[in-house]
Amino acid sequence: xxxxxxxxxxNKGKAAKAQAxxxxxxxxGKSAQPRLHPTAQEPNFISEGMxxxxxxxxxxxxxxKQSAEDFREFIRxxxxxxxxxxxxxxxxxxLSLGSILxxxxxxxxxxxxxxMAPPSAHHLFGTDNMGRDIFSRAVxxxxxxxxxxxxxxxxSTxxxxxxGLFSGYAGGIIDEVIMRVIDAVSSFPGIxxxxxxxxxxxxxxxxxxxxxxxxxxxxxxxxxxTGTLQYKDAVFVRSSKVFGxxxxxxxxxxxxxxxxxxxxxxxxxxxxxxxxAESGMSYLGLGIQPxxxxxxxxxxxxxxxxxxxxxxxxxxxxxxxxxxxGFNCIGEGIRKKYL
Amino acid sequence: xAEPLLSVRRLSIxxxxxxxxxxxxxxxxxxxxxxxxxxxxxxxxxxKSITAMSLMGLLxxxxxxxxxxxxxxxxxxxxxxxKERLHMNGNRISMIYQEPMTSLNPLMKIGRQIGEPLRLHxxxxxxxxxxxxxxxxxxxGMRDGDKIFKSYPHQxxxxxxQRVMIAMAAIANPALLIADEPTTALDVTTxxxxxxxxxxxxxxxxxxxxxxxxxxxxxxxxxxRVLVMYAGRLVESGPSAAILGDPEHPYTEGLIxxxxxxEDRGEDxxxxxxxxxxxxxxxAACPFAPRCGKATxxxxxxxxxxxxxxxxxxxxxxxxxxxxx
Numbered sequence: 001x002x003x004x005x006x007x008x009x010x011n012k013g014k015a016a017k018a019q020a021x022x023x024x025x026x027x028x029g030k031s032a033q034p035r036l037h038p039t040a041q042e043p044n045f046i047s048e049g050m051x052x053x054x055x056x057x058x059x060x061x062x063x064x065k066q067s068a069e070d071f072r073e074f075i076r077x078x079x080x081x082x083x084x085x086x087x088x089x090x091x092x093x094x095l096s097l098g099s100i101l102x103x104x105x106x107x108x109x110x111x112x113x114x115x116m117a118p119p120s121a122h123h124l125f126g127t128d129n130m131g132r133d134i135f136s137r138a139v140x141x142x143x144x145x146x147x148x149x150x151x152x153x154x155x156s157t158x159x160x161x162x163x164g165l166f167s168g169y170a171g172g173i174i175d176e177v178i179m180r181v182i183d184a185v186s187s188f189p190g191i192x193x194x195x196x197x198x199x200x201x202x203x204x205x206x207x208x209x210x211x212x213x214x215x216x217x218x219x220x221x222x223x224x225x226t227g228t229l230q231y232k233d234a235v236f237v238r239s240s241k242v243f244g245x246x247x248x249x250x251x252x253x254x255x256x257x258x259x260x261x262x263x264x265x266x267x268x269x270x271x272x273x274x275x276x277a278e279s280g281m282s283y284l285g286l287g288i289q290p291x292x293x294x295x296x297x298x299x300x301x302x303x304x305x306x307x308x309x310x311x312x313x314x315x316x317x318x319x320x321x322x323x324x325x326g327f328n329c330i331g332e333g334i335r336k337k338y339l
Numbered sequence: 340x341a342e343p344l345l346s347v348r349r350l351s352i353x354x355x356x357x358x359x360x361x362x363x364x365x366x367x368x369x370x371x372x373x374x375x376x377x378x379x380x381x382x383x384x385x386x387k388s389i390t391a392m393s394l395m396g397l398l399x400x401x402x403x404x405x406x407x408x409x410x411x412x413x414x415x416x417x418x419x420x421x422k423e424r425l426h427m428n429g430n431r432i433s434m435i436y437q438e439p440m441t442s443l444n445p446l447m448k449i450g451r452q453i454g455e456p457l458r459l460h461x462x463x464x465x466x467x468x469x470x471x472x473x474x475x476x477x478x479x480g481m482r483d484g485d486k487i488f489k490s491y492p493h494q495x496x497x498x499x500x501q502r503v504m505i506a507m508a509a510i511a512n513p514a515l516l517i518a519d520e521p522t523t524a525l526d527v528t529t530x531x532x533x534x535x536x537x538x539x540x541x542x543x544x545x546x547x548x549x550x551x552x553x554x555x556x557x558x559x560x561x562x563x564r565v566l567v568m569y570a571g572r573l574v575e576s577g578p579s580a581a582i583l584g585d586p587e588h589p590y591t592e593g594l595i596x597x598x599x600x601x602e603d604r605g606e607d608x609x610x611x612x613x614x615x616x617x618x619x620x621x622x623a624a625c626p627f628a629p630r631c632g633k634a635t636x637x638x639x640x641x642x643x644x645x646x647x648x649x650x651x652x653x654x655x656x657x658x659x660x661x662x663x664x
Binding site for chain 1: 395397400424425426427428429430433434436438441442443444445446447455456459460504507508
């Protein structure tokens with residue numbers, strides 16, 4: 001109750017100012033109302049004040065309102081998400097790629113005298129249980145994690161596109177067979193597939209890529225197939241047939257470009273899923289092998305000393321979170337803006 | 340008369356559904372001569388479009404040619420496949436249809452899109468293709484050609500898109516153009532412009548046109564000869580003046596009576612009672628018999644043979660008397 005009269009007082013002042021700036025007979029009567037019942041008419045009062053701001057054409061206030069409108073548009077169109085995503089991903093990429101050229105310490109250099117040192121000016125993120133610099137390892141780990149993620153998503157997108165386009169376009173028994181195989185693959189738990197592949201092949205960076213690729217192919221195949229079904233009977237696709245385009249050209253020139261925006265947003269989100277999956281695999285010891293650092297591997301190692309050196313878990317954890325949020329923001333932004 | 344450009348003989352098309360084959364087009368024969376505009380008219384579901392699609396080799400799944408030939412430049416259009424078909428479509432024979440709003444790829448600029456047939460059928464360098472595509476825009480009467488050339492389809496109106504389609508269909512200079520209701524989706528003034536454009540193409544380049552429409556008035560304005568189809572069969576064919584001026588078949592008479600005339604303002608528009616039988620329905624010997632005012636017992640028993648009632652004017656009806664062939 002104490003600040004309400006105050007508020008109306010200030011609004012009264014505003015109204016008076018606004019009225020002074022646009023003295024017309026029509027709104028004189030209206031502005032008299034709130035003065036009679038200041039508290040009851042408060043919302044109405046404010047909106048009228050705003051109306052007058054517009055009609056008064058004071059350029060400064062107009063831009064203020066416009067910029068508010070612009071900002072809402074900015075958020076609604078997904079550009080804010082794109083911006084946040086790009087900044088986060090760019091930062092992570094810069095750090096990771098920069099690690100090729102320079103890291104503060106050698107990633108395998110063990111400083112026994114400063115084991116499990118907390119973050120400081122010497123060691124930005126502290127050191128681990130063997131005295132290795134966590135910052136150096138985290139950015140280098142990013143390189144391997146991202147490499148695995150990008151290769152996984154690229155190869156599974158490629159396979160998914162081929163299968164999806166072919167399956168959707170051919171239809172009939174071919175479609176049925178491909179899609180049932182895809183269903184079968186996606187019904188396997190990913191970890192199980194990884195275990196099988198690791199047993200059959202050898203542990204290593206490329207094994208994990210193959211395993212993740214098999215996990216990711218089904219979703220891309222489904223997305224591309226759905227898009228193909230949507231566009232293969234479109235009139236413009238039929239008309240390109242009328243003009244003598246071969247099936248392959250039709251798929252690549254007319255069907256695929258129209259699916260592309262949808263695919264792009266799923267590819268970006270797929271990247272973040274791949275990073276998560278790789279981290280999960282490495283955490284379980286199925287992924288990247290020591291001493292090569294990876295975020296998942298680092299989390300696993302941090303687990304045993306979580307109370308003695310919590311910063312060891314925080315560094316790769318934050319890297320993963322930022323990357324995932326970044327990629328998801330970009331994916332969502334693309335979806336909102338273009339679809 | 341000269342050798343026909345396209346000669347369709349006893350074309351039959353079946354639609355397969357529920358393990359039964361229904362006849363959608365029944366032994367239709369006609370010729371298209373070089374440089375003429377042939378109209379095909381009939382109500383919706385008469386088999387006009389499906390006839391056109393069969394010539395382009397674009398019948399959907401479950402629809403197939405069950406008999407007949409269509410000779411065009413020494414080949415049978417109904418049986419060519421693969422490379423030969425690709426060579427034919429867009430190059431020697433082309434088609435435009437009634438959905439100008441959706442028949443262009445939304446992601447391809449107009450200029451690039453118009454050049455597609457040339458890109459597919461010739462080895463011309465890209466620069467030459469672009470020049471020709473640009474020239475086509477002028478030929479189809481587009482003002483602001485340079486701007487249109489760089490536009491995307493969504494920036495154009497329906498009429499403009501139909502012009503683009505015509506430009507695309509005509510760029511490789513085909514011998515035969517099939518226009519499947521090209522003006523149906525357009526407003527009347529645009530309709531007239533598109534018709535004029537087709538007529539100009541026919542005049543200037545000698546392109547033969549098969550003009551499919553359900554609008555006898557439009558067909559009468561542009562075509563030299565007209566085929567009237569009903570339930571997948573030909574019922575009358577002849578020069579458009581004869582068909583419009585002196586129709587013999589009761590169905591054609593009904594169609595012409597239902598063209599609105601200025602003098603008949605305020606009166607009810609006559610219409611043909613009943614509707615076109617669906618392909619899945621069994622029809623009598625003459626499919627029109629149930630709707631025909633002049634039908635006799637004979638009509639439902641024996642299919643009518645072709646009768647010659649005037650120069651190049653044929654009709655399939657028992658109640659029309661003329662020299663039967």
